[in-house]
Amino acid sequence: MLLQVDGLRKTFGRRVAVDGIGFSLDVGEIVGFLGPNGAGKTTTMRMIAGYLEPDEGVAKIFNIDVAQERRRAQERLGYLPEGAPLYGEMTPWTFLRFVAETRGMSREAARHAVRRAAQDARLGETIDQPIETLSKGYRRRVGLASALLHDPLLLILDEPTDGLDPNQRHAVRDLIRKLGEERGLIISTHSLEEVEAVCTRAIVIDQGRIVADKTPEALKEEHGSLERAFQTLTRGEERV
Numbered sequence: 001m002l003l004q005v006d007g008l009r010k011t012f013g014r015r016v017a018v019d020g021i022g023f024s025l026d027v028g029e030i031v032g033f034l035g036p037n038g039a040g041k042t043t044t045m046r047m048i049a050g051y052l053e054p055d056e057g058v059a060k061i062f063n064i065d066v067a068q069e070r071r072r073a074q075e076r077l078g079y080l081p082e083g084a085p086l087y088g089e090m091t092p093w094t095f096l097r098f099v100a101e102t103r104g105m106s107r108e109a110a111r112h113a114v115r116r117a118a119q120d121a122r123l124g125e126t127i128d129q130p131i132e133t134l135s136k137g138y139r140r141r142v143g144l145a146s147a148l149l150h151d152p153l154l155l156i157l158d159e160p161t162d163g164l165d166p167n168q169r170h171a172v173r174d175l176i177r178k179l180g181e182e183r184g185l186i187i188s189t190h191s192l193e194e195v196e197a198v199c200t201r202a203i204v205i206d207q208g209r210i211v212a213d214k215t216p217e218a219l220k221e222e223h224g225s226l227e228r229a230f231q232t233l234t235r236g237e238e239r240v
């Protein structure tokens with residue numbers, strides 16, 4: 001099993017952000033986290049990626065407990081946070097080399113890893129262009145490439161197509177599908193169309209809990225459409 005999550009729980013003050021989330025994931029699966037604003041998607045992803053400690057529960061990547069052996073677990077996953085920071089004046093090449101070296105790779109290994117990640121993220125000609133001059137779509141690909149540098153089998157992407165125009169969205173979705181062939185992916189999205197287009201499984205989260213975990217087709221069949229499923233399964237109350 002690539003990823004096993006059991007009973008994850010996180011509170012911030014009196015607010016329960018994640019309230020007992022559990023699921024598992026295998027290679028070849030692309031899981032979409034769906035849910036209203038504030039449902040707990042990002043908090044769950046951050047706990048799985050080892051950037052936030054759960055109050056309760058465990059996440060294990062290839063049986064490695066993320067909270068107990070954070071570094072070993074993180075070597076096996078790539079995480080693209082929402083609005084990941086990039087250094088605008090650097091080119092993707094220098095930025096990715098920098099990230100690879102801060103990850104402890106030798107110069108030679110870093111060069112090799114950057115070349116492969118740039119190829120996997122389809123950076124093409126933009127590799128030598130300052131990041132601040134790139135379109136949002138290409139900047140997102142630079143972020144993706146940085147998550148792919150160490151060739152992880154698990155990828156966690158927080159709203160990877162948010163803010164992109166339809167063409168760029170299409171291109172990044174193609175990329176996600178391709179990456180998902182040999183890896184396990186979790187993406188969060190507010191786009192039901194995206195879930196239908198790329199996800200093999202949809203996990204609907206509401207108020208910190210999983211309220212559905214099935215294929216997009218099964219959700220559609222049960223509720224008539226994904227939109228209806230979303231409306232029925234989530235309470236739609238606005239959270240801060």
Ligand SMILES: Nc1ncnc2c1ncn2[C@@H]1O[C@H](COP(=O)(O)OP(=O)(O)OP(=O)(O)O)[C@@H](O)[C@H]1O
Binds near residue numbers: 017036042044240
């Ligand atoms: N660091 C924090 N401190 C306090 N509250 C937080 C913190 N991070 C998240 N929360 C709260 O936890 C709840 C879940 O937030 P989270 O960001 O996980 O939701 P989300 O499903 O990713 O939402 P969105 O779709 O808006 O990105 C929200 O009520 C949020 O305000």
